[in-house]
Amino acid sequence: MRHLIIYIVAIMSVITSCEQDSYDKGEGTYSNMTADFVEAHANGEKKIDYAITDSGDSLGISTPIEVSWTKTADSTYRAIIYYSKMANNTAKIMGISQMNQLRVTPRDSIKAMKTDPIGLESSWTSKSKRYINFAFTLKVGTVDENSLLHRITLIADSIRVHNSVNTLHMTLFHDKGDIPEYYTEKYYFSFPVSHFKAIGADSVSIRINTSSGGFKTLGYHIRE
Helix, strand or coil: CCCCCEEECHHHHHHHHCCHHHCCCCCCCCCCCEEEEEEEEECCCCEEEEEEECCCCEEEEEEEEECCCCCCCCEEEEEEEEEEECHHHEEEEEEEEECEECCEEEHHHCCCCCECCEEEEEEEECCCCCEEEEEEEEEECCCCCCCCCEEEEEEEEEEEEECCEEEEEEEEEEECCCCCCCEEEEEEEEEEHHHHHHCCCCEEEEEEEECCCEEEEEEEECCC
16 A cells, blocks of 8 residues: 555455445344444554444454454554454454555646546545545456456645635546456445645545546535
8 A cells, every 4th residue: 555546456356255245134144244444453463453433433353353464563454344243342253354545646746647437336424534435336357356457546636725724626546447347346445534634624625537427526524
């Protein structure tokens, strides 16, 4: 996640494999499963030992989980967890995957602006006001980790002041390259609100070229 442009290859296939819709909704093993976006904490052994949900709930992990993407001990990671809640606010984890996080890229750092259409299923601010979340649908050529890659980031256009409110205006950069459009897959993205506040923005406006209705502008007020 060091680069500002997100290369979606292996992460996309992991999230797809953990889609809640693929689980049994009846009275089977997964009937009581919950899915949440979280800040997952890695302990001294780089294992996930607890998580804070977007609703502010703290969940202890009954058995700390070792995953490949926790590179630093005693740190937090944005993730999606699928779990069954147990006594004393502990959770039995059924699945966990690291979330794609959007970053902001200065316009002068890219050679050519790309706004290929993208499916915008939904967008919302977390209850904690710490993240803006997106559910995008993308056309892919295959459904495995060897798929060709999309490139997605946010391009900062300008900061404008109106009625003493600083609004950061951005455009979603999306370059699908030459990827054949055989399948539609859903992917979740998250943007830390702290990035906006660091540059003095009170609100943000994001312009997205959607596959269903052309360009749409989404606005979020982030001042506390």
